[in-house]
Amino acid sequence: MRMSFRIARIAGIDLNLHVTFLLMLPLGALIWGNGSLFGALFGVLMMILLFSSVLLHELGHALTARALGIPVREIQLLPIGGVAVLGRPVQRPGHELLITIMGPIVNLLIVFGLLIVAIFSGLATRMTAESMVNMVGTPSFDGMVLWLIQANLLLAIFNMIPAFPLDGGRVLRSVMAMLMDYRRATRIAGAIGQGIAILLAVVGVMSVNFLLIAVAVFIFLGARQEVVATDVIGVLDDLSIADALNREPVSLQIGQRVSDAAAMIEATRQQALVVLQGERVLGIVLRTDIQAAIATGRGEMWITMIMRREIVRVPFGETLEVARATMAEHSTPVLAAYEGEEFRGLLTIDDIATAYAVRDRGTPPQGPSTTPRTTPSA
Structure with missing residues (x-):
């Protein structure tokens, strides 16, 4: 069960809301309600406005990253705040610094805008230390403006604490x-x-x-x-794709069936196979796709009916970090490695994890175990 769902798409970036955020709405109603329907509705509005501020903060990060050529997968809104999920790590410290500080800067810009509202609405002339305390807890326009000023100031200041995973930690690191x-x-x-x-x-x-x-x-x-x-x-x-690549993945021709794939892949530990037309790669099928088809009685279906036709390529000479980032960017667990137009093999997230574990133990990686390509008759 997914714990988050998409509520909007802003500038091509998915905005996903975690279901636990919904608990914040009755909390706002409880804080400002005081037994009145108006107060409860006001509290719900305040929670929505607070998380709108958090969203704008995360958009500050996300849009800056996009402007620097870094893909953004999504923005997640949680009860504890928001997260802009980038498609790949930021490579340059200067870019990381710029992306990071834009979040708190957005909150300060919101504060600046609200102060202008306070001046033109006459709120600024009514503000004293005692009246501000009373107004913040009162369901009113003045209370809303003051509370949002305080909330955005706190968001900016708290996020600049020099500690991960806060923005201040990333600023310090960059x-x-x-x-x-x-x-x-x-x-x-x-x-x-x-x-x-x-x-x-x-x-x-x-x-x-x-x-x-x-x-x-x-x-x-x-x-x-x-x-x-x-x-x-x-x-x-420090590892290349060659260190983990399956150079001889299990393969089938387009005229074969899911049952053929099941028989072949169960005899190996491989997580994906390629579907060929002659020597040309047409698609990729995951072990999980095959198992699901068999479990639902589709063993006699042509393999082309379940194969993934959109093949995400990665250059053979790249590092495993580039491959991992490419998988994250395209939300795929498998890549096809090419040298020019020559297919060199398949790389799965399990292959990357194995190569990492081997290197972390101090043993030079040898690449995954392979099974020779075989193509049984249909």
């Missing part, structure tokens, strides 16, 4: 990466972030603030995850 190796910069930024997380946890325990403790755990784990992910990318950057 600045240090201009002066040192990227992986080393990530480890240092990660250690700083975990140190901040520990301090927040101590303060949270001493003040019995469970929200602060939860934030500390979120930052600590996020920092660790970023370091691990960067180390994985570093390893994959």
